[in-house]
Amino acid sequence: MSRMAQTHEHPGEQPAPDPIRLLGIRDTPLSVDEVFAAVGDSAAGGTALFVGTVRDHDGGADVARLGYSSHPTAEAELRRVAEKVAADFPVRALAAVHRVGDLEIGDLAVVVAVSCPHRAEAFAASRRLIDDLKSEVPIWKHQTFHDGTQEWVGA
Template sequence: MSAENPQELNQAGFAAEEPFEFPQERVILAELSAEPLTPARAEAEVWAERAGAVVGFSGIVRNHDQGQSVQRLSYTAHPSAAEAIAQVAVDVAARFPTVRVWVAHRVGDLAIGDHALVAAVASAHRAEAFQACAELVEQTKEQVPIWKEQFFADGSKEWVGL
């Protein structure tokens, strides 16, 4: 929209003549990654001109769990995990018809401070963006078959999510 060619937009930021976008078209990224994740990339890629809000989440590897000192983690994904994370993203986009969705989960070895899960949702309004991002994170954790192996400072280890 320019000053020379003003266009009336609805509350979600869509012009009347804009084509309908199917949920899968509003999923910008949904993947498993062996490479480092950055919230800045998620935010930049999910944003669009009609988005007045981008809400992000970063699940970061911490140095403790249940009173034990954690040294590192390793994430293992079931072969169906890539399909599952894509389905979660489409389902969230379907429930929130004006949001754009970005989600990625790491696999492999991670150090303290690494991003394990990064999610971002863009929307015209903050309430919808917050709600959709929260659902995206929760559904990813519940439905995507990824298991975490924690390695503790005392030499012990445990699997989480089995």
């Protein structure tokens, strides 16, 4: 399969040299501006950005506290997921960061962004990126509810 067919490029569009611009698992606050800036590319006609925030409820229960923890392989797994998305879509630039540690209601938990030549591709690639990150990268959420019960998600 030719590179053009494999990456869904259009005539005249050149592949991005390294579309993975920013990846990280961090214990510090995340920045939407940093992620958005990382995926800027003059050949991109569409950029899709997803921001996941800590909400005050889950499954009908009121969340009091939330913490994320990750396996030591999480960053390597995040890179593997990002590389697969970049191979399957005409990605110009890609960025993904996930927070670990104790978070408050409203804090940013994850920010991903993808820029592509066209909007439909950017939407599809960013959807795949966040879905695969959540299902394949070993990051676990520990929720404590106002009634004192606790729950691990993703473990």
